Amino acid sequence: MYVLIDLDENVAIDPELGVIGEMDEYNITANLAIMSDRLDKLENIADDLFESLDPMTTPLITYPNREGIYRNLGRVSNFAYGFIFGMLIAALLALGLKGVM
Structure with a gap:
């Protein structure tokens, strides 16, 4: 990465090294620090x-001292699914027996 000082003379400064020199139009440098930060964030996710x-x-x-949260969420969701399916089966049985009698 560089900062242009004079466009007419193609003079630039490298802010990381503090070097001033003539800019080469064919040598392009990229700042990968931003990309590296985003890759680190993606790796953490x-x-x-x-x-x-x-x-x-x-x-x-998450808040501290929340160990086992996935286990608790699994229990709650399994209970909810079991309750819903149980009520559906009970309703189907009740409707089926009502039609027979």
Whole structure:
């Protein structure tokens, strides 16, 4: 990455090194620090997704002392699904018996 000082003379400064020199129009440099930060963030999210397979881990952004949150959420969702399916089966049986009698 560089900063242009004079467009007519093609003079530029490298802010990281503090070097002033003639700019080469064919040599292009890119600042990969921003890309590296985004890749680190994406890697943390991917690691969090992989660690969510263990029910005793905590999500990446959560309050402290929340170990086992995935296990508790699994129990609640399984209870809700069981209750809904149980009520549907009971309703179907009640409607089926009502039609027979």
